[in-house]
Amino acid sequence: MDKNISSKQVLNDMISRHYAEALEAKKSGELVAWATSIVPQELLETMDIKVVYPENHAAVLGARKDAPVFLQNAENNGYSNDLCSYARVNIGYANLKESAAGNIPMPDFIFCCNNICNTVIKWYENLARELRIPMILIDTPFNHTFDVPEHSVKYIREQFNHAIGQLEQITGKKFDHDRLKEVMKISTETARLWKKATALAAAQPSPFNGFDLFNYMAVIVCMRGKQEGLDLFKFWAEELQEKIDCGEGPWKDQPEKYRVMWDGIACWPHLADTSKILRKNGINLITSTYPDSWTIVYDSDDLDAMARAYSSNYANRNLAYGTGNIVQIVKDFSLDGIIYHSNRSCKLMDFRQYEVQRQVHEQTGVASVIFDGDQTDPGAFSLAQYETRIQALMEMMEQRRNERLSRR
């Protein structure tokens, strides 16, 4: 890779190309799939199918402030404002098919995995019905136990075979199992490098520039099975390591004063506001539960391992796992605080958040606040409330720091 350009530039180019190529592919008659964000993309990559991720697209429209027109369209068609705003933006987009903020090709089929939530099943059912296209579903039963039970692994693995059959039927092509092994190798390596790069935020000061995580996430979502995704994270990790070696923090003009984790999805329409207020206070957002969510690493190259990996993400695991995961993050990244986003769109995250916050606090004493917002619906967020909560977080972090200093 050309070292005169930054990994951020490579990232931006890659994302633009990702969307441009998908649109081009559609024009030339290639099949396009829409897929959920932690889908076993290995199966699609093996079949060389162009995939776009509606969640990522909705986030882009949200960040570029073009979500409201699609939200309105969904509402006009009977979609309750209570529903996930990614779903509403995407369903609105599937209807209007045009956004100044960026377009995606319409799908020939959709590929859904409910390891992130059951909401995606309903959302994709509706797409399948409205667009009259086939739907492939990988159902990953929610893990009440800490680990993935064996009968779940068996069920998921057999669904992979079922999905392969559906893919062969849709594409008219034979599935190449050797190619799958290659894709699995690249995917797991990409995931490892993603984990490695994001783990570098543990350095003090952290080389991360605040909200970088949310930007790079696009590639781990969209290009996990591709060599270029792997290369990017390698490059990013090198870049971060260089910054660490030089003792460089997140910002050139001010030091990193506090280190925090963000729980939940970003408030895309208010990205600038939410990050500015943190920066103003010297608060560096260095991690979230995302690095682990896309660390889809298998212990062997078979479908059982893949089944286990795809059911093992944070959102599909029980409270004990979720809490333990954050407690570990607090320790590994030497966090001063946690910002919990009570995201009006995400009931699965919200309805455990109060208890997670309590348990993490009991186990670590880390300062934290919860604020109300939404991933793409601009209306659910109040800047005044956010500012007040961050102010409260500052005071708690300050107090805790003073207490620790006085104990020394």
Place this chain on the structure above:
Amino acid sequence: MNRIDKIISALEEAANHPAKAVKASMKETGKKAVGCFPYYTPDEIIYAAGLLPVGLWGGQTDIKLADKYLQSFCCSIMRINVEQGIKGMYDFLSAVIIPAYCDTLKCICDNWHVAVPQTYLIPMVYPQHRKIASGMAYLIDEYKRVQKELETIAGKKITEKDLEDSIALYEDYRETMRHFTAIVSKYSKTLNAKTRHLIIKAAYFMDKRLYTIKIKELMEELKRLPEEKLDGIKVVVTGILAETDALLDAFVQNRMVFVADDLAHESRQFRTSVRSEGTALERLAYRIADHEGCSLLYDEEKKHGQLLIDLVRENHADGIVICMMKFCNPEEFDYPIYKKEIEAAGIPMLYLEIEQKMDSAEQVRTRIQSFAEMIKLGSSSKSTIG
């Protein structure tokens, strides 16, 4: 009081006072009770263990303690269940089964361990790929796991014969309930919307064998009566459930008769039979596989709308009433799809957003009244109150 009134009032009493009814059933049968969260639980296995399955579909309790765990935009049934659990109202149950059909239910399972540690939880997952072999196999494995838990609680092994007997009883119950809901239009005054609801609801708090006998007796008695002239409005009602009292009273006041329902709390529990082939657990798994038109079960063909249209046609209904449980995402996602189909079919539709605990039913009452008037006027041109 005549015999019919006596039976009905006993069932209404059970529906209106669940805890009392369950405790009476426990005493009468000598059984321990197991709470069953919405929407489908393996009641046949519970019954086969010699235990009493009890439905937990919220109630009328004020929400305070549950706010420690759940934001206000969580569905009222689940907030109330957690509230009642924390308050110790379920302490007399030997366990509760919480199936993770939706994201909210997943979270309720997790919170339950912490919030209601005194009431033993058996979490369960039903497969969404319920029609393919691997999904069926997964469900049977889940049934086996739950069966073991129930055997421990009951202190006895469940035999294949126990399961078959229990399934036969439940099939009888389901068939009886289908007959019952079918005769409502013939006795629309006696079985008005509220009474009908309470009679069906009572099943959740009584032993199914004894309950089924009561319903059969009621129907025998009704058959001796002359049929009642139906001069109200015939509707099909859909949603999770149709409560509160104020809501039901408004239906009765406006002479709206529930000629059929697609409520998760009512007909979705008994409209689908088990298949005759297979082992007992396979037969139970087939019932989930064959069940259609429920927002909680994966259906890429979205048959919900056609099912509602068919119910309207078969029962010569005047319209559809949607009791949309506020914050219920699966139901909210189905709505835009079936709305379009129902509109295309020219069927009048009334959309009501409900919560189990409604501060004021005034708005709902007004809308029910407007809809009733609109149907009476026969204006089909603009036929949706949405």
